[in-house]
Amino acid sequence: MNDAVPAPTPAPAPRRRARVRAPELIGKGGWLNTGGKDLTLADLRGKCVVVDFWTFCCINCLHVLDELRELEEKHRDTVVIIGVHSPKFVHEAEHQAVVDAVERYGVEHPVLDDPELATWKQYAVRAWPTLVVIDPEGYVVAQHAGEGHAHAIEKLVEELEAEHEAKGTLRRGDGPYVAPEPEPTTLRFPGKALLLPSGNLLVSDTTRHQLVELAADGESEVRRIGSGARGFADGTAEAAAFSEPQGLALLEDGSVVVADTVNHALRRLDVATGGVTTLAGTGRQWWQGSPTSGPAREVDLSSPWDVAVFGGRVWMAMAGVHQLWTYDPASETVEVAAGTTNEGLVDGPGAEAWFAQPSGLAAAGERLWLADSETSALRWVDTEGAVHTAVGTGLFDFGHRDGAAEQALLQHPLGVTALPDGSVAVSDTYNHALRRFDPATGEVTTLATDLREPSDAVVVGEDIVVVESARHRLTRLRLPEEAVRVDAVAHRTRRAATEVAPGALRLDVIFQAPAGQKLDTRYGPSTRLLVSSTPPELLLAGEGAGTDLARTLELDPSVPEGVLHVSAMAASCDDDPANEYPACHVHQQDWGVPVRVTGDGAARLPLVLAGMDTAEA
The missing domain is CATH 3.40.30.10 (Glutaredoxin)
Known part of the structure; x- marks a missing residue:
């Protein structure tokens, strides 16, 4: 022994x-x-x-x-x-x-x-x-x-x-x-325009962080509102500060509401005095888990890109979270009106609809039209809050093609304008064109080409004044009786497809809390995974929501290609025992992964959600 x-x-x-x-x-x-x-x-x-x-x-x-x-x-x-x-x-x-x-x-x-x-x-x-x-x-x-x-x-x-x-x-x-x-132009990458009751035009001079009032000719400068320095400050026309303002809308009292995009805020311009105040937003960006309704000055927003008055409320194209929000001037509150924060094109009741970076709004009668830029789509909301699509098919199809709405293509439009006859003009930004959709016929035509990144347009009498953002100017066009015809062009997203094997596909969303943080499990599961596909037939099993970041999907071998839509979220908090009130953080990412189903494709699809040491992956 x-x-x-x-x-x-x-x-x-x-x-x-x-x-x-x-x-x-x-x-x-x-x-x-x-x-x-x-x-x-x-x-x-x-x-x-x-x-x-x-x-x-x-x-x-x-x-x-x-x-x-x-x-x-x-x-x-x-x-x-x-x-x-x-x-x-x-x-x-x-x-x-x-x-x-x-x-x-x-x-x-x-x-x-x-x-x-x-x-x-x-x-x-x-x-x-x-x-x-x-x-x-x-x-x-x-x-x-x-x-x-x-x-x-x-x-x-x-x-x-x-x-x-x-x-x-x-x-x-x-x-x-x-x-x-620097270039000495009057406007520098203007975003949106508004016809004032005086007949003058108000333009968001986005890159210079100002609003510019132009005379009725659209060229002569009347005044500037904002210091010109990036910032977030109320005050006089000279002292107020914006950060890349975009959308403009006229309120019933004659003032103007401004989508102050990078400040994540709504501002109010008193047209008579030039004074600027804040209507909604805190200056902080909205994150998952933040309030989605409440007193307007206490709720965070996320990159409001355009505004329109519809049904007595100010609607916001909340590009940063793929939603529509509203501001009620009477109660001074904000709330989500439509969208789930998932990115894509899904119609239906507002609470179930998906958007992809809504960037342009225009109210016309009983419809609120919107340019849903990342899906290259023209969509609309009815008086009941339900969402419909007029033109567009999804995140990865775009081009320049006229004709029946179900066949027509746009490319990343940023603006919509209601026309006197009930039709809609679309600022088809990446096609450098002004397009028209007629709800009566369901047809899309082209009104003008050779514009440079048009981002908005406003009707002035029998003319339409287009914001040519990348030419730093407003361009006046006569609304033609007949559309200009262009050759049809169709595209899909340039990103190469991932080759995957038919049948079982292991989806692993890899998340490691950043240094000094840990998963926050105090209130239940700290992770969420949502999976869907285009076309829906691509997935035989595995779609839907769950709390596990790993999942086995089953792909239909008879569907040769498609897109997997994956949305993942994880919550972490600071891991310091000495800190009684640790800060918490939400990590979220949406992927649209084009896939091609082949016999020798991969059986595992890893996606990295948050920062980690690549040597440890």
């Missing part, structure tokens, strides 16, 4: 993380905001690099641009943000359109125009937006899909700064950003 005391089992050695070298940044469109210089990762060595994969049609991408501004300013000497523009729509692959978007949305960092998605593929990106963090030695250390990750990225940046300062591999100093020269 051996009486010797056994040696203790040694603790396992720490697992060594695999280091993944970041692929080079390449794109056929070249670089913007660098003073004409091409950049390589070698040029960025010594910096913490955040690569932002975005496309300018995507509201979530625009949210991320805004989220990154504070990080960009606070860590300007150690962090370089690189935008990689990866287009969804055909128009977004045009180089000049990317140039315009970079200025339009105030992007103050280098941007790589990647029209062929070369870098997107090298980094295995699956969704817009996606953020990749590269350390000062050129290795990928994290990847985040969706928005709301700026806090986690800043913590990671601070860790990288400390680590590489100690190693001597951190390089401080100015980054490669070179600001472009």
Whole structure:
């Protein structure tokens, strides 16, 4: 018998993380905001690099641009943000359109125009937006899909700064950003327009964060409202501040309600004095779990893009959460009117309908028309609150085709205008066209082409005045008796399909709470997963909602291709026992994954919901 005391089992050695070298940044469109210089990762060595994969049609991408501004300013000497523009729509692959978007949305960092998605593929990106963090030695250390990750990225940046300062591999100093020269135009990427009772035109001068009143000729400047600096402040015409205002609507008392988009607020303009006050919103962006009704100044909103008065209430195209909300001037309250926050095209009662970035509204009789931009659709709401689709089929089909409504195609429209005869003009933004839908005949025709990113239009007598956003002007057209015919063009989203095997497909939504946080299970399950498909026949089993982030789907082998719509949510809270009131965070991402069913396709589809160390994936 051996009486010797056994040696203790040694603790396992720490697992060594695999280091993944970041692929080079390449794109056929070249670089913007660098003073004409091409950049390589070698040029960025010594910096913490955040690569932002975005496309300018995507509201979530625009949210991320805004989220990154504070990080960009606070860590300007150690962090370089690189935008990689990866287009969804055909128009977004045009180089000049990317140039315009970079200025339009105030992007103050280098941007790589990647029209062929070369870098997107090298980094295995699956969704817009996606953020990749590269350390000062050129290795990928994290990847985040969706928005709301700026806090986690800043913590990671601070860790990288400390680590590489100690190693001597951190390089401080100015980054490669070179600001472009400003252009001296009266308007700069105007968004929406409104005919005032005086006959003058009020225009949201979006990129300059102002409202501009023009004379009836649409050119002569009468006055400006707003300081011109991005901000959120009430006050006089000179002192008030906006952040990328868009929609405008006239209230019964003669004042104007303004969709102050990036401030997530509704503002009121007193036309007589030029004074600005806030009607709704807190200045904070709405997140899952926040109140969806209540006193207007106490409820968060999310990127209201347009407004219209319908049924005695102000309706908001809440682009940021794919919903319609209303503001009641009498009770000074807001509430959700339609939409579930899921992104897609589903008609029916307001509480069940799905939208995809509604961006234009126009009231006409018993219908509220809306431009649902990401589904390239024209839709409408009836007086009972039910949602209907006039033109459009879903997230991935778009083009320029006239004819019967069920066959017609639009491309990312941003505006709708009620016409005197009961028809509707559509500012068909990415087709550079003004289109017309006639409810009486169900036909779509083209009224005008060779516009440049029209985003709104207003009827003035027998004319229609179009906001040519990318030409920085208003353009007056005579409403023609006959439409201009154009050749039909149809497209599908450029993103390559994922090849999957028929039958059982394992869907894994990978979520790891950011450093310093843990899953929040205090009030039940902390995760949610919703799955559907287009066409519905693609899924034999696995559709619907549940709380498990892993699920086995069954694909119909007789359906060769389609789109899997996946919406995932997870809640986490700060994991600090010393903090009596930890902050809680909601992480949400919607994916539309084009799939092609093939015999040798993958049997597993992994999707990353939140930030995690890629070496641990």
